[in-house]
Amino acid sequence: MKRVRHTASGILVPLAAIAFWQLLSSMGWVNATILPSPMRVLIKWWAYLRPLEVFDPAQGSYLKWCLSGELPQDAMGSLYRVLVGFFIGGGLALPLGLAMGYSRLVYGLFNPLIQVLRPIPPIAYIPLSILWFGLGNPPAVFLISIGAFFPVLMNTVAGVQNVDSIYLRVGRNLGASRFTQFTRIILPAATPYIFTGARIGMGTAFIVVIVSEMIAVNNGLGYRILEAREYLWSDKIIAGMFTIGLLGLGIDTVMSRLSSYLLKWHRGLEQG
Amino acid sequence: MTGTANHISVQGVHKIFQSGDQDIHALRAIDLEITHGEFVCLLGPSGCGKSTLLNAVAGFSLPSSGTITVDGAAITEPGPDRGMVFQEYALFPWMTVEQNIAFGLQIKGAAKGTILAKVDELLALLNLREFRRRYPKDLSGGMRQRVAIARVLAIDSPIMLMDEPFGALDALTRRNLQDELLRLWTELGKTILFVTHSIEEALYLADRTVVMTYRPGTIKRELTIDLPRPRDVASPPFNLLKKELSELLMEEQDRHVQDEFRGVAVN
Ligand SMILES: Nc1ncnc2c1ncn2[C@@H]1O[C@H](COP(=O)(O)OP(=O)(O)O)[C@@H](O)[C@H]1O
Ligand SMILES: [Mg+2]
Numbered sequence: 001m002k003r004v005r006h007t008a009s010g011i012l013v014p015l016a017a018i019a020f021w022q023l024l025s026s027m028g029w030v031n032a033t034i035l036p037s038p039m040r041v042l043i044k045w046w047a048y049l050r051p052l053e054v055f056d057p058a059q060g061s062y063l064k065w066c067l068s069g070e071l072p073q074d075a076m077g078s079l080y081r082v083l084v085g086f087f088i089g090g091g092l093a094l095p096l097g098l099a100m101g102y103s104r105l106v107y108g109l110f111n112p113l114i115q116v117l118r119p120i121p122p123i124a125y126i127p128l129s130i131l132w133f134g135l136g137n138p139p140a141v142f143l144i145s146i147g148a149f150f151p152v153l154m155n156t157v158a159g160v161q162n163v164d165s166i167y168l169r170v171g172r173n174l175g176a177s178r179f180t181q182f183t184r185i186i187l188p189a190a191t192p193y194i195f196t197g198a199r200i201g202m203g204t205a206f207i208v209v210i211v212s213e214m215i216a217v218n219n220g221l222g223y224r225i226l227e228a229r230e231y232l233w234s235d236k237i238i239a240g241m242f243t244i245g246l247l248g249l250g251i252d253t254v255m256s257r258l259s260s261y262l263l264k265w266h267r268g269l270e271q272g
Numbered sequence: 273m274t275g276t277a278n279h280i281s282v283q284g285v286h287k288i289f290q291s292g293d294q295d296i297h298a299l300r301a302i303d304l305e306i307t308h309g310e311f312v313c314l315l316g317p318s319g320c321g322k323s324t325l326l327n328a329v330a331g332f333s334l335p336s337s338g339t340i341t342v343d344g345a346a347i348t349e350p351g352p353d354r355g356m357v358f359q360e361y362a363l364f365p366w367m368t369v370e371q372n373i374a375f376g377l378q379i380k381g382a383a384k385g386t387i388l389a390k391v392d393e394l395l396a397l398l399n400l401r402e403f404r405r406r407y408p409k410d411l412s413g414g415m416r417q418r419v420a421i422a423r424v425l426a427i428d429s430p431i432m433l434m435d436e437p438f439g440a441l442d443a444l445t446r447r448n449l450q451d452e453l454l455r456l457w458t459e460l461g462k463t464i465l466f467v468t469h470s471i472e473e474a475l476y477l478a479d480r481t482v483v484m485t486y487r488p489g490t491i492k493r494e495l496t497i498d499l500p501r502p503r504d505v506a507s508p509p510f511n512l513l514k515k516e517l518s519e520l521l522m523e524e525q526d527r528h529v530q531d532e533f534r535g536v537a538v539n
Pocket of ligand 1: 289290291296298316317318319320321322323324325
């Protein structure tokens, strides 16, 4: 009952916003090219989403047909770049972060460079990325990797450095080797931080993918809304934006579900 | 359990901490002999160096001078022959109860079957069977401390070092665990060095209580407690000893309080 009331109150404001938006259009207060009505956005959304051909079993499976529309193709393109970039950036950041957190020497060697590079927004790498990688997926993936790299790195370093020393003392007391200390104590103790870093990194990767598609790639959700602007298709722009929003929400939900599943032992700041 | 040769031997131990530009003489000229199977309590007000002495025996923080030997061998580092139980439990929160208990045996490289059997035995011994798959966050303080004790028992250390292990527990749980500890001690024949600031706890548990002084930490008095176990905390001899220890301790507590008033950094 409480849950139902919660959901009900949760859709109140969005419904009011849509009603207000519809009112603006219906009363003719705003030009339809500038702000199309919600109904028109919805219709365009469906047209953007649905398959262009009729279903033909000879062409492949039903699922493939379902995803053959422009929007699913764009979304998959964007998602693909996000994932590849995230795994490259995060995959490089994780071992470096572990090493920097564990060893003062490695930290001392890398930290100055990291501190200089970190404040450069990934977007500032666009000219260089095009110069180096041309157009298409490679520069986009490069930019996304940079976006994912720093959040994962910084959080991993903090995670390792903040391992409560009492756990290390228990490990030494039980006779753990340095290797066992690292794999069975430091690494699991740092995972809450690492997952936080991964979640932030994923969020950054998602922002960067949209930007990079506006510049270097000719498909994907970011490309599509920029293309729609050239034809003054504001309904498609808005449909694309909502798609981006929903996809981002989906990714974040998956990340947070995954981390609360893997961290079911964790309970925030208290310690066991 | 020969009871003849000294098991743990602390000789002329000093510990000086540098704190800013000031030296803190945490331990001064400590001599302490503990025999096999003995239950010794270190008693004193907070800040008198009990943890420092225990950590030195554990090998976490070696003395500035003097020697500590176990069965004649000098201590240079922590080791599984001296299992430690902390006041904060210090269970690994990412491991279940059984994984926590098994950890020390895995480090030793014991066979899977051996580990399983030992874990089962300890779960039974400490009444933890129903909790084996729980994570520490889902256990009460008393349960957590049982797991921490089981974790140390798993590696079969002949010596158990305990730093105010029951200090954070409520009175009933505390008494309950004290009884369990005495039962385990009798059954397993461990040597126990137990830190507490509770007079009653020391009198209830120990064969011998070592009272420490505050700043510098020295041994003020050693008191052998001959009362038969289980001890009756309401009996006249118990209360007589309690009064004696209270007086000794109050003098140290007063110095501690005066120090605090003078603004000397404490802890
Ligand atoms: N690492 C340290 N650095 C500086 N001073 C310390 C350190 N550890 C303990 N001390 C000081 O040594 C004294 C004894 O501390 P401790 O052994 O923890 O006392 P207890 O366990 O009896 O409460 C205290 O005055 C404390 O402030
Ligand atoms: Mg202490």
